[in-house]
Amino acid sequence: MDIEERESITSLVETYSDELHSYLCRYTGDYAMAKDVLGDVFLKLVQMIRHKRKKDIKWRPWLYRVATNCAISRFRKQKVRSLFHLKEISHRKEGPKTPHELVEISREGKMVRNAILKLGKIHRSVLVMRVYQEMTYKEIADSLEINVGTVKSRINEAKSRLKKQLEIGYE
Secondary structure (H helix, E strand, O other): HHHHHHHHHHHHHHHHHHHHHHHHHHHHOOOHHHHHHHHHHHHHHHHHHHHHOOOOOHHHHHHHHHHHHHHHHHHHHHHOOOOOOOHHHOOOOOOOOOOOHHHHHHHHHHHHHHHHEOOOOOHHHHHHHHHHOOHHHHHHHHHHOOOHHHHHHHHHHHHHHHHHHHHHHHO
C-alpha cells in the first residue's frame, strides 16, 4: 500500500468513524457490536482502496451501505436482536427536569425504542439514516441502492408504523 492510499484511508476513517459508529450503535443497539461492525467496514474500505475498484466514489453513501450490510451479516451470524438505542429524549435543551418528568421521559424513550425495534430492517435503516444521521433522501438512496421515491415511501411507512405502535402503547 502506497503513501497516497494510506493518507486516503486515514482521512476517510477520521472523517466518518464517529458518524458511522453512532449510526451502527443505533442500528444494532449494542455499543461493542457497533465497534466490531465498524472494524469490518473499515477493512472493506482498505480492500476497496487497495484494489482501486472504484474511482470518484461518493464515500459517505458507500460507507453507509457497507455498514448496513455488515451489520445485517453480523445479525445473521449471531442471530441476536438487541434493543435499539435512540438519542435519549432526556437530552432536550429545555433545562432541568423534575423527578416525575425524568421518569416519564425514560418511559417514553423505552416505548419509542421498543416501537423502532419492531420495525423491519428496511424501515428502521431509512428512518435512522434520515432522522438521526440527517442524511438526504439522495444519500439514503445511494447508500441502499434504491430509488429516492422508494426511500420516501419507506420513511413514510416507517413513521406510520411507529405512530401505530406508540398509540397502542399509550392505550
